[in-house]
Amino acid sequence: MTAASAWSWRALRLAPPLLPLLPALVWLPVLLLLPGLSHGGGWDLIGQFAGAAFKPSLDPLVLSSAFTGLGVTVGIALLGWALSLVLGLVGGVLSSRTVWRTATGSALPAECIRRLLAVPRAVHELLWGLLLLQLLGLQPVVAVLAITIPYAALVARVVSDLLDALPTAGLEGLRLAGAPAGPALLTALGPALQPGVISYGGYRLECALRSATLLGVFGLGGLGTDLRLTLQSLQFRELWSGLWMLLLVMLVLEALLRVLRQRWGMPARFGLSRRSVGRGGREVVLGALLLLPLLVLVAVALGVNPLQLGQLQPLPAWTADWPAVAALPWPSLIGSTLALTLLAAALAVGSAPLLLLLMAPWPWGRALMQAIWALGRLWPPPLTALLLLFVLQPGVLTAALALGFHNLGILGRLLLEAEEAAPLQAEEALAAAGAGPRLALLYGRFSALARSYLAYGAYRADVILRETVVVGLVGAAGLGSLLLEALSSFAIDQLIALVAVYVVLTLMGEDLSDRLRRRLLAA
C-alpha cells in the first residue's frame, strides 16, 4: 500500500451508509453540555413519572374524563383532517402548473397561487390556534380550523407536486383528440393521482391526531389539556391513564392505515420501490362515503358550528410601538431558533439509524425502541420539555431535546418501514460471509437507504423549524418563547413582527430543504 497517498485526508470521502449516522455526532457535544445544564434535583419526579406508567390510575372518574378528552381530540383531528383534505385537493389542483397550462395555456396563475399558499403553510397549527383563539374565543371550531388551515396548504402543495410530476403524454393525446380541458385532466391524471393522494392523506390523519393533542396542551380542548394539567400538578398516574388510551388509539390508527396502504397498493412515504399501483377504487369511494356521516356526527357531538366563525371577538386595545419592536434582539432570537432547529433535527435524524444499528442483534431491544418511539411520536414536545425542566435548566438544548425526541419517533418509524422494504440480499450475503448483524445492516441495507432517508430528514428539518414555536414555553428558546409571551400579553405589534419573521424563515428553510432534497435524490 502506498501509505502516504492512501491515507492522506484528501482521500477522505464518506460512503453513503455513513451519511445517516453523521448527524448523530451531535450527541458528543450534547453529552458534554448536559451535566452543566442539570440543576440537581428532580430525578425523583422523573422516576415517579416513569414508574406511574406501570400503574396508571383506574379511577372511573379519571378514566371517563380521559375518555371524553380523547373523544374531543380525535373528533377535532378527524374534522380538521377531512376539511383540509377537501380544501387541499382543490388548492392543489388550482396551484398545479399542468392544470393551468392545459386550461389556459399559461402556468402563471399556478405560480401565483403556489406563492400565496406558502404563507398559511409557514405558520404552525399551534400559532393558528392561538391567533384564532384571540379572534374567536374558546370554541371547538378554533382547534378544527387551526388544523385545517396549514394542513390544507400542505396538502395543496403535495397534490400539485404530484400532479406536475405525472407524465402528460396521455393528457396531450386526449387534448389533441378534442377532449375539453376538465374531462381530459380528470381522465388522464385522476387515476394516477389517487394512490399518492390517499397514501399522503392517511399520513395527514396521523399528523392531525398529534396536532390535536398538541393544541389541547395549549388549552384548546381535548385530552392534551388533561395531560398538561396532570403533568403540572404531578398527578402522574392520572396522566398515564390518558396517555395509554391515546397511545392505543394512535397505534390502532397507524396499523389501520398500514393495512389500507397495503390493501390498496399505495406507495410508502419514502420508499425505495415506488409501488404506485392504486387498487381498490371502489373500496376507497365506499370508505369516503362511510366517513361523511361520521364526520357530521362528530361535528354535532363536538358542537362545532360554522356560524361561530362570524362572531369575532373585539380585540383589546393596542398601540403599535414599532421602534421597540425593532429594538428586539433579532439576531440572537433568529440565531437561537436556527440553532434549536439544527440541533433538534440532527438529534432526530442521527439517532434513529444509530439506535437501529445498536439494537440490530437484539429483537427485544428493537421492540422496546419501537415502543419508545411510538411514545415520542404522540407525546407532545412541550410536555417533554416540561418533563425535562424537572431536571434541566430551560434553554435551547432542553427545547432541542424535546423536539428531537418527538421527531425521532416520527423519523424512526419511517426508517423502520423503509428498512423492512429494502432488499435483504446484500445484508444476507454479508452475514453468510460472517459479518456481524450490525455491520451487515450498516453495509448491506443502509447503503441503499441512505439517500432517501436523508432527503426525508431534510424535509423534516423544515418541519422542525416550524415546530420550534411549540417548545417556546420552556423559555429562552428563540422566537417561539417571545411569540408565546407576546400572545399572552396582547403585544400585537410584536406578534405581527414575530409571525412575519417566522414566515420568512420558514419559507427560506423550505427552499433550502427542497434544494438539499433534490441534490440528495439526484446523486
Next chain:
Amino acid sequence: MISSPDHPLLELRSIRLPGRTAPRLDDVSLQLRPGERVALVGPSGAGKSSLLAVANGLLRPEAGEVLWNGVAPARSRRRRRRQQALIGTLWQDLRLIEELTVQQNLNAARLARWGWPRALLNLMLPLETAANTAVLARVDLSADLLEQPVTALSGGQRQRLALARLLRQEPLLLLADEPLAHLDPRLARELLALLLAQASGRRALLLSLHRPDLLDGFDRVVALRQGRVVLDAAPTALAGPQLAALYRSEP
C-alpha cells in the same frame, strides 16, 4: 475451524428441507473434501440453490445435519461468525453493494475479521489497497477500478468483482450458485477456469451449473432431481443416456 484431512470440509447428512408442495430437499447427503471440485447439476427447481443455501448456513434444514469441517453450526454468535467467515458464496445475483466503490466492496468481505474501527474507516478512506489490487489482478481486473463505484462496471466486470470479493474473503469452502448463467461462452469458460484454479490444497469448490459441456475440470458430479441426489460420481458417468434422463421433463 482448522482444516484437517480427516474431516470433509462440508458434510450434509440426510438433509430435508420442506417446500410448498413437495420437499425442496429430501434425504440429501453429500461430502466435500479439501481440494475437491464438485459440480452440482440438475434441471431448474431440482433444489440446487436450496442445497447451496443449506451448505452456507442461510437456510436451516428441517431434518439432517450440516457439518463444516466436522463441526455443527455453532450456537454462540461469535463462533458461528468465525465458521461463516470460512464459507464463501458466489451468489447468482452477485449481491454487490451498489452504492459503494469496488474497493469498499472487496473490503466488505473482511468484515467478519475486522472490528468496528476498520469497518467504519473503510467507508471513509481507501483501505488495504495492496491486497485488493492483488485479488483484482487474479480475476484480470485493473487496479484503476478500485475507487470506481460498482455501478460504473460492465456485466462481465461485476461478475469478476464478485469473484474477487470471494477470494478476498479467503474462505476454505467455495460455493457458487450458477455463476455462469448469464455469461457468454468465452467469459463463462474463463470464469470457470478461475474458480477451478482456486480449489486446490485445503480449499474445496461446490458449484451449481446448467451446462453439461463444462464439466471437464471437476472431480465429481452430483446430480439432483426433485430434491434428491440421483447421481454422485466422476463427470464421465454423466454421459448421454444419464444426462437425458436427468433433464427429461416430469412424467
